[in-house]
């Protein structure tokens with residue numbers, strides 16, 4: 001072939017490869033979920049998942065991820081390196097096929113079944129398609145190989161640039177800002193949380209994260225290195241660090257059942273909430289599925305058998321239910337499935353039937369051994385189950401009270417609620433306001449057509465430390481249930497929140513912009529997270545952002561939300577303006593509150609989302625638990641709780 005013909009042949013191949021790539025650029029959300037912050041971070045996970053795959057095959061033990069100064073990302077691993085030889089079918093280097101063919105991203109050798117993979121398992125080619133620039137460097141068979149791409153299009157054939165004794169793959173990519181138009185700025189904490197999680201899920205792999213945009217006091221780049229010797233066992237200790245443990249050890253097992261790799265770790269604490277986390281191929285399965293059912297089944301049957309044999313429950317007058325075995329339980333189930341079927345609303349529910357019995361068996365064996373070897377712990381657990389059953393009985397009565405009220409009859413609505421006149425719930429908003437006086441101002445300032453006000457008295461109950469029946473007996477909480485028109489129990493799930501009769505599609509928490517206000521905000525969020533998670537997941541929960549300052553000069557008036565903004569306004573007014581600091585909502589009059597915080601045209605509402613349920617869980621238990629030092633440290637470090645992604 002002549003040089004010219006070679007060149008033509010080369011571009012013909014890359015044009016063909018581009019068809020799938022164009023589709024990724026046209027419909028990015030189909031591949032990475034969305035093109036917001038989540039999707040942006042997803043690009044990193046996708047590349048790292050490939051490195052984790054190498055690690056799971058035993059070919060790699062070190063991965064590094066660097067956020068470069070310009071928000072491009074560099075990942076490096078010491079795996080085998082992406083193959084660079086000629087790919088016979090495609091007629092170009094395998095590296096080029098991996099980087100530019102959608103679906104070819106996986107391994108060619110079928111015997112190493114791909115167990116990792118991002119939420120959508122789309123491969124690095126997808127990251128390439130969504131990057132304005134990407135450079136792949138491969139260290140393999142003594143040589144360094146390189147290829148660069150723009151928007152997924154290779155710029156030249158794979159070339160060798162030198163010799164090396166290293167092995168591995170380096171990928172540097174710049175997310176395309178025409179696709180990620182909202183932001184291309186990476187959040188260090190978000191990446192750190194995922195890298196930490198991955199290190200627990202894949203013990204023995206060192207994952208280092210470095211942020212070249214920021215330096216610490218010593219002049220060094222911000223960096224964390226995650227490494228876990230014991231895997232899930234350590235993950236449990238990390239999650240439960242601020243809870244008081246009920247038993248001596250973390251109970252754990254690791255093995256293969258019916259050909260399915262299963263890892264389980266669990267511990268009981270003295271608290272009341274159930275914290276189950278499950279993973280399939282390193283992906284957090286928020287909606288649970290067959291592996292979680294297997295865990296529950298194994299736990300219930302084993303504990304029930306033990307408890308019955310012990311005679312400790314003989315005097316109990318009612319049946320123990322499955323829930324009773326899980327109060328104060330923190331557990332993680334992680335399975336690897338060759339061809340996972342994901343179901344559910346967010347495609348995070350495992351559907352593979354065969355997994356249930358594999359996990360159930362694993363849990364039974366693990367727990368039977370532990371109970372036999374640790375009779376004191378066994379006694380503690382059964383004792384706790386018994387108390388849980390008694391409390392559940394009390395809670396059922398209290399919950400009935402919440403359920404019985406019919407929120408559709410005005411008579412049933414809480415007296416303190418100032419309702420709106422609009423009947424269409426999708427147009428309605430309710431403001432949960434701290435204190436009666438601010439509630440009064442909000443009531444005057446609102447647009448009564450579509451905005452309702454529910455004042456909450458003082459501090460609401462800390463549900464993290466209260467037993468369920470106390471929660472359902474609490475006046476403020478009962479008011480929230482009836483005002484929102486939500487009940488407990490749907491046709492499918494007796495414990496799920498029923499949103500069918502939700503009366504307001506926006507639920508806005510409005511608190512003072514001070515320490516007390518943010519504490520109350522956290523209490524309300526804790527309640528929503530533990531008892532109304534579906535409301536958050538449905539995108540219904542928001543936080544209002546009242547201004548911190550009023551800057552006045554002559555007849556000019558402007559509001560500021562940050563110190564920086566305040567200074568800029570003062571300067572734009574030519575200096576020496578009068579500044580009023582709002583210490584609370586109560587200091588604003590109705591008109592000011594409407595203008596700055598409630599008027600949809602000008603206000604900023606922060607939508608509350610749950611980015612990472614495992615991490616959110618840990619943060620709430622820490623913020624609301626008994627131990628003060630970690631909480632103080634967290635609040636000082638994060639000022640507001642940026643970490644739960646509000």
Ligand code: 0RA
Pocket residue numbers: 047050051054077079080081082083098105106107108109124169
């Ligand atoms: C295809 C085949 C093989 C490895 C990889 C891809 C691979 C991809 C990435 C992405 C980041 N790091 C990676 N490391 C490896 C198998 C290699 C072989 O059979 O030698």
